Amino acid sequence: MPEANDSAHPRTTRTGGRIRSEDARAAVLAATADLIEEAGYGAVTMEGVAARAGVAKSTLYRWWKTRATLALDAYGQAVARRMPTPDTGSTAADLTAFVEELYRVVEHPFRVNALRGLMAEAQLDPAFAEQFRSWVRSRRAIVTDLLARGVAHGELTPGLDLEHAADLVFGPFWYRLLVGHTPLDPADAPAHVRTLLSGFAATPPGA
Known part of the structure; x- marks a missing residue:
């Protein structure tokens, strides 16, 4: 039988982490889309997006290896909505x-x-x-x-x-x-x- 601490907290901790992760990802995609809209593809840099989204640059590289893959993801989502x-x-x-x-x-x-x-x-x-x-x-x-x-x-x-x-x-x-x-x-x-x-x-x- 699991101890009380095992059943009381892990689910909340994992969910909070997942929500924070989803929020960070959404912020990065929104920042990238904004940069594309404002200044074009050439304005998209990993450093610039990280600063605009308020996340560490390492957070970007966890999901996107290059600025091209990041820009495509952001642009593709914007197109799908539009x-x-x-x-x-x-x-x-x-x-x-x-x-x-x-x-x-x-x-x-x-x-x-x-x-x-x-x-x-x-x-x-x-x-x-x-x-x-x-x-x-x-x-x-x-x-x-x-x-x-x-x-x-x-x-x-x-x-x-x-x-x-x-x-x-x-x-x-x-x-x-x-x-x-x-x-x-x-x-x-x-x-x-x-x-x-x-x-x-x-x-x-x-x-």
């Missing part, structure tokens, strides 16, 4: 809402800076590249799920190559973001989606 999965009952409306919000990154230059910086890191650091691809896959999964729903509802052609279709959705975004040959504009999203869906649409029987 871009919930649309579900209006219409594939066209859902995809348009997603693409409009995707393109809206240009309204925040430091977010553009962050994406470009993270993409550059992914080309130079093989270990980070896999983390970056994992995050990209999570964003692509939203689109492939929307398209699969459209196929299931008879809005899109059966047998649609969902991975290729997702490439076509994200292609203009990344190409324009990275090359800068022409601007990204949220106002273009409806037309872009209409063009895409005209190629994905199910053919009416007898057509």
Whole structure:
């Protein structure tokens, strides 16, 4: 039978430590996101984030080995909150809402800076590249799920190559973001989606 001290206190101690740890982690992610929003990816340093979050730098390294992994975690969480999965009952409306919000990154230059910086890191650091691809896959999964729903509802052609279709959705975004040959504009999203869906649409029987 456990002694009284064993049963009375350990649970409270562990829970308090867990809460403090979660609070510290949330403070670090918030500080990182704020730095990205205010000054861009280049402003993110482990020292600067630690000071802003009010934690020791060793606390950061316990969870994130590099500033790139930290920035990706913070940016990814911010994107997930800003871009919930649309579900209006219409594939066209859902995809348009997603693409409009995707393109809206240009309204925040430091977010553009962050994406470009993270993409550059992914080309130079093989270990980070896999983390970056994992995050990209999570964003692509939203689109492939929307398209699969459209196929299931008879809005899109059966047998649609969902991975290729997702490439076509994200292609203009990344190409324009990275090359800068022409601007990204949220106002273009409806037309872009209409063009895409005209190629994905199910053919009416007898057509």
